[in-house]
Amino acid sequence: GPDAFYTGPIANQIVSAVTTSKLSPGDMTMTDLAQYRAKEQQAVCAPYRVYVVCGMAPPSSGATTVLQILGTLQRFDLAASGKNSPKSWYLIGQAMQLAYADREKYLADDAFVDVPVAGLLNPEYIKERSALIDPEKARTDYPAGNPPGAMPRTAAISSEVAGTTHFTAVDRNGNIANMTSTIEGPFGSQLVAGGFFLNNELTDFTFSPEKNGAPVANRVMGGKRPLSSMSPTIVFDRDGRAVLALGSAGGKRIIMHVTKTLIGVIDFGLPLDQAIALPNIYFGGGGLEVEQNTMLSAMSDGLAKFGQTVRPVDLGSKVNGAQRVGGSWTGASDPRSEGTSATIDAKGKVTVTEPRLVDEAPTEDVG
Template sequence: MLNRLSSLFAAFLLVLTAPLAAAQGVTSSADPRATEAGRQILHQGGSAADAAVAMVAVLTLVEPQSSGVGGGGFLVYHDQKDGITTIDGRETAPAAAKTDRFLGADGKPRPFMDVVPGGLSVGVPGNVRLMEMAHKKWGKLDWAALLQPAIKLAEEGFEVTPVLHDWLTRYEPVWKDFPVARAIYYVDGKPAPVGTRIKNPAYAALLRDLAARGPDAFYSGANARAIVDAVGQAPRNPAVITMADLAAYRAKERPAVCTSYRIYKVCGMGPPSSGATTVFGILGMVEGWDMKTMGKDNPMSWHLLAEAMQFAYADRAKYLGDADFVSVPVAGLLDKQYLAQRRDLISPFGPAGDYPAGSPPGAEPRTASGPVAESGTTHFVVVDRDGNVASMTSTVESIFGSQLIANGHFLNNEMTDFDLNPMRDGAPAANRVEPGKRPLSSMSPTIVYGPDGKVVLAVGSAGGKRIIMHVTKTLIGVLDWGLSAEEAIALPNLFFGREGVLIEDNEAGRAIAAKMKPFGYSFTPAAIGSKLNAAERVDGVWRGAADPRGPGTATVDGAPPQG
């Protein structure tokens, strides 16, 4: 009798706790303090959009090298009632920006690191308008409440992490011209040591103003004037952003770009992001092979992925740009018949060697764009108790953006995500500078739906042009190889360069590279870091995952941080 009662009681507990576990919120980010801020908002009854706003505000403070309110971002959002949509908070070129912005007196593009520091590289920030739109559409808590975790950290102080200290040290030679940055992050004339508690009263004052007067306070009045002055009076490359530029900025709601991959529906961000089209182009090519049977340890899996990668990136370079300014054949790039034709160029017996762009349906004649790479980038994922999902990638472009600070936060250098050379092969480049235009990006926030129509995975990464491949290999790891999100994130990163195909220089990457040699082609081990974050639904229960390569964490509301 006792055993029977125990069994019944255990069954009762299982029924009682299973729905609660499934309904818990999840946050995952590249910094534990942002992860915790999101969890706090969820615990207060906030939505995924509410938590996202809080996390952007905290990441601005604790991860200043990567993202912030002085930059921009892309949000892919699943709403349980209305489905999926995206918000484009990408920065825009100011009205004074001309196509020859980055050309020298000789008519040739100036060196990249010559134009990054200072005012010339700053675009009109978009993240605050993105945050505003997300909160208006899906928020549940008061706007002011969402900024409180960041205000508390800014006023009471936050500790310098090893990652932040490392970047401060690396950029020490650059900061000789940037005293405002040094005033916040230096101690006794040197980069703040690990564990130093830094306060940022200027940023706290900005957030208190935004809490009291709303997002308009960022784009007008004294706060906007501080941005205008920081750019116009920059110690290097002073330039013009006007109050009118800031007042005119608008985030844009755009339809998600979606396609099928095997039994799944995958959705992401359309132009000016190249993320969805390129990630889904790679998936569309490898879909013709049985990646599941080959598995993650088979060199053929990685060879096919590497070949598809290079063909998809060739299309990216030729056709992607801001669709408000140039024609982007999104449907053609995702056309299954077109991708089958691209797949036919891939041989299982060796590399193609040459990877020209194709001719997708609906494409206009186009020349290839130059390199675009955002390195100062972060990603986070939120799932609330109602099942709403936010997958957001945010950036200031390079590390510490332009190195300029206004109101306690760094301003982006997003203008250098445009082609520095406005002409390619005698024709205007699709990604050339134009007033009001948004530069091309590789940010790839992604949401995946299972056969039942429910979200099963949300993922994204930092890493410049490599973002696309970080996300792609994670998707294949989960959807084809049956790995957990955590295991898939830990798979070796893959990319390409002058040395050919590059694979992450770790134990797993070196093992795959060694297996390639007998086939007559090689992968070169290289330092390819990533900053992936994800959330996945397994057996009805959500769980988060963070990249083991960094300090990121994932947590469930009510549970201690993991990872």
């Protein structure tokens, strides 16, 4: 059980690795580990189109921000404009930047800070945020809003290094394990104990406790969990059946990798593998970033006509997931990464499906 990790020889090795580090020794104690408790929390859920989308509660910002983006896009007919339209991606980019502004100001560990999740997802507040989007012209700024129940807060950018993994598994009874985990950066803190690497999650905190005289939500506090962007997501249909499960690696871009994939399935009507393979989009430097050498970078001029600079960059991702198709589940993984999906039938036959780009024919390796 958990005592094998939090007490005894393994705990001793962890504490020793931290306190004797030659680079930056810490002051972790055996008591720190013994007193730690994993917390079971309610999922954060909201409707989108005819579905209910659920994800991870704070201190992950994933579900709240994904659901804000989707909610802000609810009034736009993305299905009609389609995946090949610059207008669709422009609207996605606008909703993204508004939601991330709220993320930086309000999201943190709700055991230490009042996080207005209900206010951020309040339908009337979402309508207010959506009304900030001009369908024809990009904004010059993307301010955080004032959701119901929010305490005075200052926005401050937190760091988050890509060092994450995700897997989705569905058994024959439809039980779903949808897990995102991170050690923060390549090899985490680069310290080893008990045969595994120790994480470097403290860098997910915002190191400025105050800004402009108001507290920063994600400031460092003893016992506090740092903000993350992990976004393991499960989608339910109108009958309450799970029909989609997915997640991704990618640091703060995880939220957008997952959101883009959800839009690909729900709005563009794509199967999960093709939705994952859609180009990635993010923001930075006062404009939009689009995945280079994709159909999205090819439409950069069309996107730029809405008023923001558009820069093609490397936006790698590692989305993995599973989708209910008919009465069975089909796995899918990201063509940008080394992940694959496998299906085991009732006779034990394993089918491994290699990820593919949208325009490629599928290939299967059956063993």
